[in-house]
Amino acid sequence: MAAGKAESQYLHVLSAFLAMEPVDSVISLARECSGGSLTESVQRFLWETCVKAAASGNASYAKRLLKKLINEVELEKSEVLDEVYEEYALHMSAASKEDTLVKENIRITKFISFLFPEGLYKHPSCPSSRKLVVPLQCSLNMLEGDTGCSIWPSSLFLSEFVLSYPELFTDRSCFEVGSGVGLVGICLAHVKAKKVILTDGDLLTLSNMKLNLERNHLNYEDELLKQHGEAESTRVKCIHLPWETATDSELSEYRPDIVLGADVIYDPSCFPHLLRVLVALLRGPTKRDNGSLETERRSPAVAYVASVIRNADTFNAFLTLVDQMDLSITDLTEELKPPYELLPYMHSYDRSSVRLFSISSR
Numbered sequence: 288m289a290a291g292k293a294e295s296q297y298l299h300v301l302s303a304f305l306a307m308e309p310v311d312s313v314i315s316l317a318r319e320c321s322g323g324s325l326t327e328s329v330q331r332f333l334w335e336t337c338v339k340a341a342a343s344g345n346a347s348y349a350k351r352l353l354k355k356l357i358n359e360v361e362l363e364k365s366e367v368l369d370e371v372y373e374e375y376a377l378h379m380s381a382a383s384k385e386d387t388l389v390k391e392n393i394r395i396t397k398f399i400s401f402l403f404p405e406g407l408y409k410h411p412s413c414p415s416s417r418k419l420v421v422p423l424q425c426s427l428n429m430l431e432g433d434t435g436c437s438i439w440p441s442s443l444f445l446s447e448f449v450l451s452y453p454e455l456f457t458d459r460s461c462f463e464v465g466s467g468v469g470l471v472g473i474c475l476a477h478v479k480a481k482k483v484i485l486t487d488g489d490l491l492t493l494s495n496m497k498l499n500l501e502r503n504h505l506n507y508e509d510e511l512l513k514q515h516g517e518a519e520s521t522r523v524k525c526i527h528l529p530w531e532t533a534t535d536s537e538l539s540e541y542r543p544d545i546v547l548g549a550d551v552i553y554d555p556s557c558f559p560h561l562l563r564v565l566v567a568l569l570r571g572p573t574k575r576d577n578g579s580l581e582t583e584r585r586s587p588a589v590a591y592v593a594s595v596i597r598n599a600d601t602f603n604a605f606l607t608l609v610d611q612m613d614l615s616i617t618d619l620t621e622e623l624k625p626p627y628e629l630l631p632y633m634h635s636y637d638r639s640s641v642r643l644f645s646i647s648s649r
């Protein structure tokens with residue numbers, strides 16, 4: 288039992304390192320492995336298993352972690368491992384590229400590990416290793432046009448939701464608006480959604496998303512291939528879909544069972560367009576030319592939208608428009624909150640800040 292606990296604590300440290308959590312947070316998780324102090328074996332784990340073996344490819348992050356580790360061990364008046372000093376010296380001699388990375392908007396790769404607790408061992412979405420590790424290329428800069436290349440808390444929440452309730456998504460046709468880095472789509476593919484249609488209005492975001500699908504070994508169909516008549520059977524599609532210009536006839540092609548959106552409720556000027564897109568996607572069966580009704584959907588379509596409410600007025604403006612556009616919205620946060628934390632090591636992710644809504648046609 289005690290060995291199992293220690294193993295899971297070390298797994299949290301490694302997962303936090305790979306997800307590039309703040310170094311303070313990684314060190315505090317490391318302390319938990321040894322009852323509070325940064326013992327030799329904890330230092331060795333950070334040096335050997337995290338920095339040396341699992342290096343995330345971001346040398347300046349590893350350097351910051353080593354610096355923090357050395358500072359804290361010295362403050363404790365304990366011995367810093369020679370190997371830790373040597374590794375830090377190696378990183379010191381390489382010029383720091385961190386500032387350049389942020390300035391030039393160069394992307395880094397974070398590895399998001401969803402850790403399935405023992406109780407979920409037989410769960411349909413639980414891999415045999417009990418962890419699903421998703422590499423994601425993203426930006427260090429959340430703003431300045433790189434919004435869609437960052438990982439936002441609502442997509443972490445929606446991903447936990449998808450993995451916790453696979454039965455809602457398996458064999459369903461799913462359509463995401465504002466997909467960003469593509470994390471939710473990767474989780475949808477993992478639970479075997481029938482179709483995964485990922486969309487974004489920003490072209491740079493879309494190309495970053497495609498790269499992430501490739502890194503996760505997912506074949507996707509993009510619009511260019513479609514024009515050449517290839518890749519028809521691919522389950523994942525990536526589509527450039529700015530809400531402002533998406534036409535009703537374009538949207539009526541998809542008829543998804545489920546629409547998803549993470550952190551897309553923040554810019555009031557986009558709300559009428561976003562809601563028009565939702566209305567078109569959630570619309571019930573329409574008549575075919577021969578007068579019969581389309582019956583492809585098993586049940587009425589629903590949208591699951593996760594959001595951090597940063598400004599109450601902005602959110603109320605969204606609710607008013609939802610009502611005017613004949614949609615109904617329900618807060619499902621308490622009812623459908625993922626029952627297990629699949630990202631227990633990720634202290635930077637405040638799960639309680641995210642609300643989950645369902646939106647459907649009235």
Ligand SMILES: C[S@@+](CC[C@H](N)C(=O)[O-])C[C@H]1O[C@@H](n2cnc3c(N)ncnc32)[C@H](O)[C@@H]1O
Nearest residue numbers: 435438439442465466467488489529530549550
């Ligand atoms: C805050 S980010 C959230 C990204 C991702 N869903 C997540 O939670 O990590 C908002 C996303 O919506 C996309 N977006 C914003 N306005 C849009 C619009 N008018 N049309 C289409 N996509 C838009 C952005 O490009 C970005 O990817």
